Amino acid sequence: TQLLEQSPQFLSIQEGENLTVYCNSSSVFSSLQWYRQEPGEGPVLLVTVVTGGEVKKLKRLTFQFGDARKDSSLHITAAQTGDTGLYLCAGAGNQFYFGTGTSLTVIP
Amino acid sequence: DARVTQTPRHKVTEMGQEVTMRCQPILGHNTVFWYRQTMMQGLELLAYFRNRAPLDDSGMPKDRFSAEMPDATLATLKIQPSEPRDSAVYFCASGQRTDTQYFGPGTRLTVL
Numbered sequence: 001t002q003l004l005e006q007s008p009q010f011l012s013i014q015e016g017e018n019l020t021v022y023c024n025s026s027s028v029f030s031s032l033q034w035y036r037q038e039p040g041e042g043p044v045l046l047v048t049v050v051t052g053g054e055v056k057k058l059k060r061l062t063f064q065f066g067d068a069r070k071d072s073s074l075h076i077t078a079a080q081t082g083d084t085g086l087y088l089c090a091g092a093g094n095q096f097y098f099g100t101g102t103s104l105t106v107i108p
Numbered sequence: 109d110a111r112v113t114q115t116p117r118h119k120v121t122e123m124g125q126e127v128t129m130r131c132q133p134i135l136g137h138n139t140v141f142w143y144r145q146t147m148m149q150g151l152e153l154l155a156y157f158r159n160r161a162p163l164d165d166s167g168m169p170k171d172r173f174s175a176e177m178p179d180a181t182l183a184t185l186k187i188q189p190s191e192p193r194d195s196a197v198y199f200c201a202s203g204q205r206t207d208t209q210y211f212g213p214g215t216r217l218t219v220l
Contacts, residue, residue: 031207042112042199042211043151088151092207095164096141098151 004091004099012105021074021102023089030092032065032072037086079106110134112212114200120218126188129215131200132181140183141201142175190219
């Protein structure tokens, strides 16, 4: 059983479309991170959210931490081909857990 | 541009052989993590160290895996003996906090 479940698992969209990726858990985390991983490379940290209800924006990416600090979402506006990759959420509590991952493909 | 380095980048070996993977964390980072990534299981935490002391290795098969930090600039992950099910990409990450990790490029291990 995975502590952090991401949905959808796979997503294929046209360039210019919007999308949202979800990260859900029944556990409370002190902080939650989002990473992006490209083929053949390690994950790269995008953002850390700490406060329940917190919203952070990184250009076309919007990250939200749930009020109860159990879930998070990543919204991408006007997706570009460069957004293609594996998106991973990760939660920090007593230990550190990575989510199941969402593989995003943006088609030109 | 400080980065985590890992060697080797690729390793092909035969079942039963010893495998040693090395990681050089970013200078000044006091926390080092070892992960394994497969298509089926995703990214799994194997072990992590803080100030060179092992804090958690509960994700690591103890009978064949061992992780050490001989000094602050080197972390090693050994598998002896290796098995085909160990085939995966092994990542090292370092950071100054548990929730901010910088990953290396990974070692792709294939055990035949």
